[in-house]
Amino acid sequence: MKLISKKFLLFFVLLTLVAAVIGCGNNNGSKGGKVVMVEDFEQPDIEGVRGYGAAAFRSEDVALRDAFNTELAKLKESGDLLTLLEENGFSEAELPGDQSMKALCGPSFQEGSGGNTLEKIKSEGKVVVGFANEKPYAYQDENGELKGEAISVATAVFKNMGIEEIEGKLVEFGSLIPGLQAGRFDVITAGMYITPDRCEQVVFAEPEYSIGEALGVIEGNPKDLHSYEDIANNPDAKIAVMQGAIEIGYLEQVGVKDDQIVKVPDQAAALNAVQSGRADAVTMTSMSLKSILESAEGK
Incomplete structure (x- = not known):
C-alpha cells in the first residue's frame, strides 16, 4: 500500500477545516x-402580565373552593405561606399581596354554590390532584414523590382540613382543565395563573403567589x-x-x-x-x- 503523501494529508486537513467553517456559516446560530x-x-x-397562581376546582365545587380558601387565609395570616414559598425557592417578593381571584377573574367570576366533592374527599380521607410536572410549582421527583410550591401549599391546606392522602396524576399542562372537568382529579394544584378565560371554565382559589x-x-x-x-x-x-x-x-x-x-x-x-x-x-x-x-x- 502506498503511503499518503504529506501534501495530500495537508490538503485533506485544510478541506475538512473549510467544510467545518461553511457548516458553521449555514447554522442558524442557535443550535x-x-x-x-x-x-x-x-x-x-x-395588563395583568404579572401572573397570580392558584389551585382550581370544577365550577360546581364551590364548597370545596371555599373550604380551601379558609385554610389558605390562615396560612397567609400566620406567615406559614411565606415559609412554604421560601422552601421552594420563592421569596417575599412573590407573595400575592391583597390581590383577589374575584378581581383577577373580572366579569368571568363565578359565584356558584355547593358541590359534593368536599364531602367525598373528607369521607375518603384522600384528594386526587392534577399536576403538570412544572418546577418549581408541582412536579415528581426521582423517587416518584410529589414536590413543589403548589404541592406544599395544597398539602398544608388539605391536612388542616383533615385530609391526609394526596394522590397525584401527571398530565400535560394543556390537559389540566379538561382533565379536571372530566373528573379525572378533584383539584388542579399546578401553579396555574388566574385569567378571565380560565375563570369561565373552573373556579379558582385565592392566589398563592405572584410572578x-x-x-x-x-x-x-x-x-x-x-x-x-x-x-x-x-x-x-x-x-x-x-x-x-x-x-x-x-x-x-x-x-x-x-x-x-x-x-x-x-x-x-x-x-x-x-x-x-x-x-x-x-x-x-x-x-x-x-x-x-x-x-x-x-x-
Whole structure:
C-alpha cells in the first residue's frame, strides 16, 4: 500500500477545516450550546402580565373552593405561606399581596354554590390532584414523590382540613382543565395563573403567589432577543412555549405570529427545542426557567 503523501494529508486537513467553517456559516446560530436566562429581559407591556397562581376546582365545587380558601387565609395570616414559598425557592417578593381571584377573574367570576366533592374527599380521607410536572410549582421527583410550591401549599391546606392522602396524576399542562372537568382529579394544584378565560371554565382559589415572565436563549444570545417585541420584529425568530401556557397569549398580543411559536408538551421539551435549534428562545415564568436551567446544569 502506498503511503499518503504529506501534501495530500495537508490538503485533506485544510478541506475538512473549510467544510467545518461553511457548516458553521449555514447554522442558524442557535443550535447547541448552553441555554441561559436573558438578564435584561423586558416584561411585556400587557395588563395583568404579572401572573397570580392558584389551585382550581370544577365550577360546581364551590364548597370545596371555599373550604380551601379558609385554610389558605390562615396560612397567609400566620406567615406559614411565606415559609412554604421560601422552601421552594420563592421569596417575599412573590407573595400575592391583597390581590383577589374575584378581581383577577373580572366579569368571568363565578359565584356558584355547593358541590359534593368536599364531602367525598373528607369521607375518603384522600384528594386526587392534577399536576403538570412544572418546577418549581408541582412536579415528581426521582423517587416518584410529589414536590413543589403548589404541592406544599395544597398539602398544608388539605391536612388542616383533615385530609391526609394526596394522590397525584401527571398530565400535560394543556390537559389540566379538561382533565379536571372530566373528573379525572378533584383539584388542579399546578401553579396555574388566574385569567378571565380560565375563570369561565373552573373556579379558582385565592392566589398563592405572584410572578413575572422570563426568556431563555443560547449563551451569547445570537439573535439579540431581549423582549417578546424583539421576537415579533424578527420573523425568523422562533420561541418555544408549553402548550396551553399563558405566555402564548402574551406573545400573540405583542404581535408574534403563530408560525413563530413552537408549542411543546412540557418544560424539558421547551428547553430541548432551543438546544436542538428548533427554537431561538424559550419562555415561561421566571421561577420555572430558573429551576429547569439549574436542573439542566445538575445543581
